[in-house]
Amino acid sequence: WLFFCLLLPFPPARASCPHPCHCTGHSGAMAVLCSAKHLAEIPKDIPKDAVFVKLDANKITQVPNNAFKHLNHLEELDLSRNAIEKIDLAAFRGVADGLRTLDLSNNLIQRIPKEALVKLNAKIRLSNNPWHCECALQEVLWEVQLDPESVSEITCQTSVREEYVGKPLIQVLDSGVNFCSIHQKTTDVAMFVTMFGWFTSARVHQVYTARHNQEDARKHLEYLKSLPSTQVPKETISTVL
Template sequence: MVPRLPAMNLKRLEIVGCGIGAIDQQTFDDLSENLEALHLINNSMKSIPVFGLMPKLESLNLDRNEISEVPENAFKGLPQLRHLRLQYNKICTLSNDALAETKTRLELLDLSGNCLSIIPSPILQGFERLMYMDLAENQFTEVGPLGFMQLPLLKELRLNSNRLERIAPNAFVDMPQLKTLYLRDNMLPMVDSNMIQGFKQLEVLDLSRNMLNQTPSFKEMVNLKQVRLDYNKLRVIDAYAFSANIKLELINLQNNEISKIDKNGFDSLEQLTTLLLANNSLTKLDGSIFATLPNLQNLNLHQNNISSIDNTTFATLPKLAVLDLSSNGLEHIGVGAFSKQPPTFYWLDLSNNKLKSFDKGVFDQKITNILLNGNPLVCDDKMDWFVHYMVVNQIRTSRPNEPEIKCSAPDEFAGVRLKELMIKKSSKTLTASMQRLGLDGSAQPNKNFLTNLFPGLANLGDIQNLGVAKANC
């Protein structure tokens, strides 16, 4: 029991992790006149204290206690209360009159991490000023008709990490200002497109980690900025699933089972900068699916089943900067596939594929990073042009913490680092030429001679350390 505290001119009081089990009715009497924030976090209180009159208190935080109920008129003496946090307690039910005295002034309500199993609809409706409501980490299985209504200023609603299997089409009524809706980590097999489209101001929708097998339609949701649908069971992106979302910047579809994207699946998304499609089942890419994404910068296609790409696949992406094609089983890249990329394009991940070589003309303009780890590169004459391109443009082919790329074949170059290859081949060619001229065939060309022929080699460090000795001329 906390005794009556002495008079102090305090505006904020925090008692955190002190094991307090109860608060005396008179504990705060001499502080009540000026106190604006009271935080009694991580204690052992089993009930909400009787606070008496605190005319200026705006924020009350009772997180991480053992409170099991919210009695009627518990906050009657707090006429200015705007923020109420009851996170991680043991509240499993709410009486019909709980919170009634706060409905005209509360702006934030946090009941997350409790054991509520039924949406307390009558209690939660009619908050005139409520802007943030957090009901995450409870035990809800459904949101029934009119589950949330008459919340005219609500901007953010969190229902993530529950057990939701169903949301009624008319579950949300009169919530015109909602901007952020978190529904991730539930068990939803579908959501009604009309319900989603009813949120005219919605900017962020998180439906990740559910069991969705069909993509909702987000057509013409003009304020939408982020959609997260990762870790579901989606197989197809239907035509116009995303269409005319003029502010949409990010779509996350990673870790699904997507094998098909309709030609108009991503339609007229002028501000989209990030599209994440990693860990799906795509086998081929039609360049037309990217045709109306003029500002796309980051495209992740890691771990699909794409075996080849051609010169039209990414031709319509004038702002592309980062492209991840790693772990696809990629065997062939068509000539011109990366010859007309924008100057912004600096990162191409081709690691862990089945690439053996590159046809001349696959690359033209400089791409600062072309990651090639985990490919069985055959360093024959067909690869000479690429090695020259790589050396001249100082291309990085592995991350700083990874070993440098080595050739797999032919036998004479197996195990040779890709950046050494030109030196090895130059040395071999010059030695053969010297022998034809009747010079000492055991002598090898000196460093200055090679770097004069191939200036880019000067950037590779000490050529002697690459196995080239000075000739005794």
């Protein structure tokens, strides 16, 4: 009987729920609820069959590369109301095809690499973060699918231009502002200033060298004149002159 029992197939073990989260649902459609659990980082043992993951209202500061790579069934991910400042380039690798909703609102995000979001098919909430409005952020908005209800809540806390601080980004862009053209103009001006500085330095050096050579020639001439006339051929003095 023991040998016979060993031959029987064992039912697959159910994935454990990360502490101190609560997991509900059934195999293939798991909801992992980790709201307000004082988590400082994203749990590494979220069940592979998770479809819905709530990590909101915690103390998470970073979304590292491949944080959700093993969650092939993930459709909704809530990371709102954390202290997230940094999102790595490959933070959402592995969930691009199936993810439908991604909530990053109410964090501390100032900048986000567009490479982290461009391959996602999800509707993304980016509202209520201390955004720095610049070309890079504008490129992100061009590439991703924003949740339309949250667009007006993306505000410039800082900006490449002081007059845009405190304004909704969509309002600034609708007025015809293009941060990328501003960036290009700033780069062109910086290049011009650099080239002008280099040219000025070269010109100053050239003038200094010419004057230094003239001074050496004058001193040499005075030395020749101070010698007895029999020692200094006239053709030598005329050459110096």
